[in-house]
Amino acid sequence: MAHTTKFNTDLTGKTALVTGGTKGIGKAIADELALAGARVIVSARNKPTGDSEHHFIAADLTKAEDATLLAREINEKFGGIDILINNVGGLTTPGGGFSTLTDKHWEDELQLNLIAAIRLDRELLPQMMTRKDTVIIHISSIAGRQALWNLNLAYAVSKAALNSYSKALSTELAAKGVRVLTVSPGATKTPPMEKFITDYASSQNIPEEEALAQLLKQTGGIPMGRMAEPEEVASLVRYLVSPAAGYLTGSIYAIDGGSLPVVS
Incomplete structure (x- = not known):
């Protein structure tokens, strides 16, 4: 008999943790999951300004002890999570290619973009596997598949490593009730992207509009003609963590307006 499912993106009864969840893409994801019915926890280094409907836990996930404390508080207060x-x-390193990057640059970028996810997965997975039907989403970047040597070399390498790790983890956990997926945004209207454009314009002594045009030209442009909104990334994430995507694991989903010049 054919197996049929409804397009169900309701997350009522689920508990989700969004790291870096106080601004940009992270905040949009947190808000979207809450709209879908999930109880949402957000973590970041600093408490957000203003009111927030989400439970906040301060954590610097480049520090192993903070990941341990974050997981402990979540398990004690909420009994664990269903969605991570x-x-x-x-991107924290300078442009200019290999000669501008020190060991410290490489280590910092790997800590932030790869090791932080690995250590938090390790802390939370034992509990997640007991719940079954749980989901991990790694937010990567199209830079992991299209590095620009003069702009984001270390960042791109760290995201490529995250892609590989995420795929391997999905294979290990597929039979244990945990789905693992990767979402790779392209250029998205966030405060870090705006700062990157401003800094690049300043370094080249050109207007910001010209800086953006130059940056997009290096990647081949965006066929849809605009950057993504954080809410568009969040919409994809909501679908992927929902029952409607219950047979999806191990895949990388680019959300880039068609800018990656590759078939797969």
């Missing part, structure tokens, strides 16, 4: 969104990350 590893969103924390960012």
Whole structure:
């Protein structure tokens, strides 16, 4: 008999953790999961300004002890989670190619964009496997598949490593009730992206509009003609963590307006 499912994206009764969940893509994801009915926990280094409907836990996930304390508080206060969104990350290293990058640059980028996710997965997975039907989403970047040597070399390498780790983890956990997926945004309207454009414009002594055009040209442009909104990334994440996507695991989903110039 054919197996049929309804397009169900309701998350009522689920508990989700979104790291880096106080601004940009992370905040949009947290808000979207809450709209879907989930109880949402967010973590970041600093408490967000203003009111938030989400439970906040301060954590610097580049520090192993903070990951341990975050997981402990979640398990004690909430009894664990069903959904983990590893969103924390960012481009922190200078451009200019290999000669500008020190060991410290490489280590910092790997800690932020790869090791932080690995250590938090390790802390939370034992509990997640007991619940079954749980989901981990790693927020990567199209840079992991299209590095720009003069702009984001270390960042791109760290995200490529995250992609590989996520795929391997999905294979290990597929029979244990945990789905693992990767979402790779392209250029998205977030505060870090705006700062990157501003800094690049300043370094080249050109207007920000010209800086953005130059940056997009290096990647081949965006066929849809605009950057993504954080809410569009969040919408994809909501679908992927929902029952409607119950047979999906191990895949990388680019959300880039068609900018990656590859078939797969």
